[in-house]
Amino acid sequence: MTGPPAQADPQQEERGRGPQPAHSAQHDTQVPWWEKLWRTVVTGSCTVCFCVFSQIVGIWVLYICNGYGAFPAAHKVLDLLQYLLSPLGAYNSVEEEKELWRMESLCPLLATVSLGIVILGIGILYCLKTLAPGSPPPFPDDRRQSMSRQPSFTYSEWTDAKQEDFYDLDPVPETPVFDCFMDMKPETDPATLTVKPVGLQERRGSNVSLTLDMCTPGSTEPYGAMLSPREQSAREYLQKATNVLTATELHERAMDSFNLQAEFFETPMNFVDPKEYNIPGVVRKNRYKTILPNTHSRVCLKATNEDEDDFLSTYINANYMKGYGGQEKEYIATQGPTVNTVSDFWRMVWQEISPIIVMITNIEEKNEKCTEYWPEESVTYEGIEITVNQVIQADDYSLRLINLKCGGEERSLRHYWYTSWPDQKTPDKAPPLLELVQDVEEARQQASPDCGPVIVHCSAGIGRTGCFIATTIGCKQLKNEGVVDILKTTCQLRLDRGGMIQTSEQYQFVHHVLSLYEKQLSHPAEE
Structure with a gap:
């Protein structure tokens, strides 16, 4: 089967989100x-x-x-x-x-x-x-960013000089530069895109009463609601799109910036309509008013009072994310806590029995990206005592060993804080990110079997968070299967939380990181 045609990106057409096809932009500029x-x-x-x-x-x-x-x-x-x-x-x-x-x-x-x-x-x-003929107007989107700037990474910078011969990175390509017109959605080659069915439980709509019915943790939403043809087409694309890459194809694809951008903008972002959360008080619990949790997979906190129908008491801007092989609730992707949501965040950590938190943002980047929700030594939120026992400083991240205590029960928590990733951009080098991915995965394997999801957050909880989770899933797939399907992984993530992997530059970076990881895996075999 071949993938959906290039015009099948209905969500972007309906909401005016993200770039439009190149031929459409050219038509708009041809004024009589x-x-x-x-x-x-x-x-x-x-x-x-x-x-x-x-x-x-x-x-x-x-x-x-x-x-x-x-x-x-x-x-x-x-x-x-x-x-x-x-x-x-x-x-x-x-x-x-x-x-x-x-x-x-x-x-x-x-x-x-x-x-x-x-x-x-x-x-x-x-x-x-x-x-005179003018240039196309900028895209009015505050959620998916247009990547007309030059990427902040170069392929030659991903490995240290002493490791270049080790990984045999030849030839070293020039720094990929994104042209603003390449951000448009050009027609993709149908031969490179096939579709396979996967599962989905999602409904689009703005019925507040139906949203309030999903306050039970772990509940999913039925399939009964009516979808517009555009929403139906976008959902089917996210369900079925796939592009399996062998090792050779991955290395070639990583350097094909044009087709990567075409593939990225072809994939619906699946953002939530803010009308779905038109509930008084919810706005105070969201860092960004347009970045909201998809309803069918959102994390529902247990009510803190006797009124179980208190929606605000159960709400947090977070979603359960599937892992490698479609494993349910492998991760939780969430926004960086705000002053108003620190207590909710720690309630979620305790409720979900999470053994690890991965933080991929600085406290401030031009403006506040995340509040400092952990203590210097000890603090108590909602009856949960949080104590920082030790801080271990690595080159690109810091690790805090935290002890949690609530109601006579104690747990251990590892907090990884990665600080070398700028907002809406990419790190300068890939090895530190791969090291973090491997350290987190090793810690996850050593955790108790009854532990819950790994919590990952940046500022909005979609860009850098999506890259980290996609990279982790891709590494597992490469290690176990020898191939990787980054497109399918991205679609899987966006079904659970809209906008995951926020920019085309980040999408290309994920390909590059996995390309480097594959070289690390294949080198011993070449020996």
Whole structure:
């Protein structure tokens, strides 16, 4: 079977999220000549009117500055206009003309005329710009970012100089540069995209009462709601899209930035309509008003009071995420805690019996990205005592060994804080990220079998969080199967939480990291 055609990205078309196809953008810029001419005429007329009006007001102000009252100054301006618009020779008396133009100084008048010339010149330039073909407007999206900037990573930087021969990275490609028009969704080669069915439980809608029914932890949402054709098509794409890559294909694909961007923008983001959470008070528990948890997989906290229908008491911006092989609740992807949600976050950690927290953000990056929710030594939230026993500092992350105590029960928690990943960009080098992925996976294997999901968060809980989880799943697949399906993994993540792997640069970086990991795996075999 072949994958859905390039036009089948209905969610982006319906909500105006993300870039549109390249041919559509080009069509929008081809404005009819008569419309350009009309815009130019209107712009020029407005400029001339503004210029004349500014001159009249300026001369009126000058008359006032020279001792005339407001009304006499206006009268003098009218006389001047009458003189300028009258036929030649209407004023026979030279004295009348001298009286009309007499002022204390010509400098203010010249300044006013100069200002008028500047305004008129700006208007002419604007008219010429209106006639010239313009560039497409920026995409109005605050959730998926357009990647017209150059990536922050280079393939040659991913390994230390002493390791380049070890991994036999030849040839070393140039730094991939993303062109702004490459962000459009070009037609992809159907031969590189096939589809396989996978499971899904999701409904789109804004019925608040149905949302409130999902307050039981672990509950899933039935299939009964009606979907629009566009939503149905997007859901089917996320269910079925797949592109299995062998080792050789992975290395080649990692350097094919054009097709990677086409594949990225072809994949629906599956963001939640904010209307689905149109409930008073919820906004205070979200760091970003447009990044919300998908309803069918969201984490529901146990109510803290007797009223089990208290939605706010059960709400946290977090989703259960499937792991390798479709393993349920392998991870929890969540936003960085805010001042209002620190208690909810620790309630979730205790409720889900999570052994590990992975934090991939700094506290501040231009603005606050996450509040410091852990203590220096000890603190208590909602009856949960959190004590930091030890801090271990590595090159690119710090590890906190934390002890949790609640109701006479004690647990151990490992908190990994990775600080070398800038927001909406990618790390400069891949080995530190691979090291973190492997350390977390090793700690997860050593944890108790009855432990719950690994909690991963950045700021919004979709970009860097999605990259980390996708990289972990991809490493497991490469190790166990020798192939990797990053497209299917991305779709699986977005079914559980919309927007996972937020930018095309991050999507390309995941391919590069897994390409490097595959070289690490294959080197002993080559020996």
